[in-house]
Amino acid sequence: MKFKWWHGALILALLLAILSPLASSSPDGLERVAEDKGFISTALGPFLEVVPDYAIPGVTNEALATILAGIVGTLILFGIGYGLAELLSARREA
Amino acid sequence: MHIPDGFISTPVAVVGIAVAAGSVAYAVKATSKKMGEKQVPLMGVLAAFIFAAQMLNFPVAGGTSGHLIGAALAAILLGPWAGLLVMTCVLIVQSLIFQDGGLLALGANIFNMGIVPCFVGYYLYRGIALPFRRRKLGIMVGGGVAAWFTVVIASIACAIELATSGTVPLRVALPAMAGVHAVIGIGEGLITAAVLALVLATRADLLELQKA
Numbered sequence: 041m042k043f044k045w046w047h048g049a050l051i052l053a054l055l056l057a058i059l060s061p062l063a064s065s066s067p068d069g070l071e072r073v074a075e076d077k078g079f080i081s082t083a084l085g086p087f088l089e090v091v092p093d094y095a096i097p098g099v100t101n102e103a104l105a106t107i108l109a110g111i112v113g114t115l116i117l118f119g120i121g122y123g124l125a126e127l128l129s130a131r132r133e134a
Numbered sequence: 135m136h137i138p139d140g141f142i143s144t145p146v147a148v149v150g151i152a153v154a155a156g157s158v159a160y161a162v163k164a165t166s167k168k169m170g171e172k173q174v175p176l177m178g179v180l181a182a183f184i185f186a187a188q189m190l191n192f193p194v195a196g197g198t199s200g201h202l203i204g205a206a207l208a209a210i211l212l213g214p215w216a217g218l219l220v221m222t223c224v225l226i227v228q229s230l231i232f233q234d235g236g237l238l239a240l241g242a243n244i245f246n247m248g249i250v251p252c253f254v255g256y257y258l259y260r261g262i263a264l265p266f267r268r269r270k271l272g273i274m275v276g277g278g279v280a281a282w283f284t285v286v287i288a289s290i291a292c293a294i295e296l297a298t299s300g301t302v303p304l305r306v307a308l309p310a311m312a313g314v315h316a317v318i319g320i321g322e323g324l325i326t327a328a329v330l331a332l333v334l335a336t337r338a339d340l341l342e343l344q345k346a
Contacts, residue, residue: 045337046175053179056186063191064199069314070135070292072198077310079301084140086233094189094232110189113227117185120223122178125216128162129169 050118057110060094061103135203135292135315136228137243139236143299150241150295157249158222164215173212176340180208181220183329185227192321200318203247203288206255206281207326211333211340214256221248246291251284258283270334273341278327285319286312 067075074080086092091109099105142150169177184204191199204224209217225243228234235243258280266272293311297304333340 049179053182064193066199083138118182121181125174125177
């Protein structure tokens with residue numbers, strides 16, 4: 041298979057996923073405002089936990105759990121994005 | 135800026151879901167049979183890249199972090215409707231699989247991080263980039279500045295939803311949200327300009343695709 045531009049782009053996205061343990065764990069902008077203005081406690085927990093906090097459950101090494109979650113999510117989104125675009129593509133008639 | 139369930143009231147969440155569902159349905163119609171040979175892989179890699187990049191929170195002042203939204207980038211490269219579809223895919227997967235952003239709040243999150251920044255980003259980018267005589271410079275400046283605005287405007291939309299929900303008064307939420315996101319938006323602008331520079335250096339033709 042010939043190497044195409046988007047193979048490189050997908051590899052770049054996967055490299056970012058591998059870097060994910062380096063991300064800052066500080067609260068984000070909305071969480072910061074919620075803490076400062078006293079409404080953080082109004083947040084409800086999720087109905088169902090699948091991969092909470094971007095860490096694959098059961099993997100004891102925190103960095104590895106995050107990297108795996110990142111890779112899984114990146115590949116899922118590549119598949120969904122590509123598949124959806126294929127469905128909407130001009131190649132499909134009627 | 136992913137809103138968890140509980141931050142916004144049920145009526146605000148339901149309006150968000152209705153607006154998001156209607157917009158996404160129209161986006162499917164608007165892009166149907168219009169995706170070309172190049173856009174198919176581009177939509178896949180953009181969804182993948184935006185998800186991965188959103189995991190990489192960067193520190194900003196005062197023990198706070200921010201991350202890319204990516205809506206401006208998606209809209210610049212794909213047009214606002216296809217960009218909205220990419221952002222919707224990312225936000226649905228984040229909410230359903232990674233519990234980032236509430237389920238009820240999904241509509242509001244699609245509004246704030248999809249609809250609003252895709253359209254603001256796309257038209258602002260075009261308005262800034264087109265008058266430039268040096269095309270590449272115009273694309274990078276336009277993309278970067280538009281991306282900064284998308285983050286601030288998304289944060290204002292979020293503040294209005296919080297205030298409408300009775301969670302926090304608007305006079306408190308608005309300056310706080312816009313203030314911190316004016317800083318986070320600098321990261322959005324720099325990353326967007328850098329990715330556009332990379333696209334210009336490797337596949338400049340991709341920037342010709344986006345016609346509204």
